[in-house]
Amino acid sequence: MALTTVWFILIAFLWTGYFFLEGFDFGVGVLLPVLGRDEAERRVILTTIGPVWDGNEVWFIVAGGATFAAFPEWYATLFSGFYLPLLAILLALIVRAVALEYRGKRDDAPWRRRWDRALFWGSLVPAFLWGVAFANLVRGVPLNAAHEYAGTVVDLLNPYALLGGLATLTLFVLHGAVFVALKTTGEVRRRAGRVARLAVAAAIVAGGAYLLLTQLLYGKPVTWPAVAAAALALAGAALANARGREGWAFAGTGAAIVLAVVTIFLALFPYVMPSTIAAANGLTTSNAAASPYTLKIMTIVALAITPMVLLYQGWTYWVFRRRIGVPPTPRQPQASPRPVR
Template identity: 60%
Template sequence: MGLNDFWFLLIAVLWTGYFFLEGFDFGVGILTRLLARDRQERRVLINIIGPVWDGNEVWLITAAGAMFAAFPVWYATFFSGFYLLLVLILLLLIVRVLSFEYRHKRPEESWQRNWEWVLFASSLLLPFLWGMIFANLVHGVPINSHQDYAGSPADLLNWYAVLGGLAFTALCTLHGAVFTALKTVGEIRGRARAFAARSAAVTGVLAAAFLVWLQTDRGNGATLIAACVALAALVGAFAANTRTREGWAFAFTGAAIAATVAALFLSLAPDVMPSSLNFAWDLTIDNAASGAYTLKVMTWVAGFMTPLILLYQGWTYWVFRKRLGTQHIAEAH
């Protein structure tokens, strides 16, 4: 394996980590309206992700930074081609942060309610948009002979991308439901398990439809294995949730997300961004990569920094490992 291949693999791992961690983060935000019955229960849901949501987003910054440094041509074409969708994602990430920070700054009912709706809407739209982007990425977009995006925003709006967005949203919602059951006590815990049981079937149908389409579109033996692992993990999550084994259910939904992302990247290789105009104009792991010296320096930096990030984030999750319930929420003042 050359450094080009290593960095493609590492970027795939970074995106997998982002969707695994931010996936339940988005899911819990969605559940603030679908599961919580009052403001106190919404505060419980917000508090179970409060200590970790910003750390989860480090994976996004790292993945984008790695693309910029290791594959500058890929980064340039990717961010120019998906410019409008990525700007919308950036705005949604910003207002989502504000919903966490501003919601409790004023006591008025309308103020808090509006920011709670912002949290719900941004958490719902973000995984949908990410799903659309990655579905379009593997399906192929108009790239010309100069390695530039040659399409329009309308080219990104297609049924394949919409299905990818729905599948990602459903996966994140299910992931968030089992995380809620894992991190709460009392009545909300039981309702989270019931919600996860109901949503598992919808998630399975959407994920299966998208993965089958992916397999027929750009699939190979490796993507078929990853797709089967993802669907088997969803079945395992449903079984574990039924038996109130919340830790196992969370592991299985995380495995389903990881296997789905793996299927996407496995279908890409050896490309990083296929062209729908001419396969000779595809961006590949070789023609989109930085020079050997740059990749070598990046490898040393990554080898030093990655363990530190993992240790810090693991410590954060350990410190805030306790379950929460409405009895732990102080009265608003």
């Protein structure tokens, strides 16, 4: 297999990992006001992602870095072309990360309320905009002969892309609801299961419509099985959730996300960024790629390090595998400093 294809697959893998992992983080952030009725419950919900969200987010950073290294042209065109949506994503991720880290650092209700709001928007905006961005990748954008983006931000907000945004948003919210149900006990767990029932309907409508449209407009024979499997996974998740089988439900939503990303990348290949102006202006795995020497080095590095990353990230999930519940007697919040004159 050509190294350019290997790197296309590796980058698809990184995005898949990112959406699978950070997808439930986003969902948890969006659902926090719905699922957490009081402070104790909100803490339980946030503790489900507390030890892992930052590691999950690194998948995005590495996907970006790997794109820079393996497909510099893609990196340059994508991030300068999708400028304002990407800026919105970056601002949202900053606000969200600070909210996660700082909300518990003061024992102060208005402080926490403000950060909860920041966490909600900071999760909602990227969950939606990632769908918009990837739908535009599949659809193609105006690229000129120099591979520079020649459109405006309005071109990116077309109906198909907005549907893509809704698809990722509903999928991630569902994924988050199922994750909370899987990781908690008591009332929070039951509530998350009920919310997941609504979310799964929304995800089937928006996600299903988006995937079907993608297949009909930009699909290939090879993407049909992925689309069909994604639909099956969602149906399976709905069924498992209805029966209270949380592990299976989470596997179902996770598989649906993975298969949706696989569909997108299969539909793209061999393009990484098709042009709507002229096919020759589009970026492909070969004309966007770094030199064979760089790809060779990066392949060795990636093959050596990635298995270790998967191992220790997997170990983290194992360490924090226990469900979390509201303690019977609420303890004093340990994170609040005592006032000092």
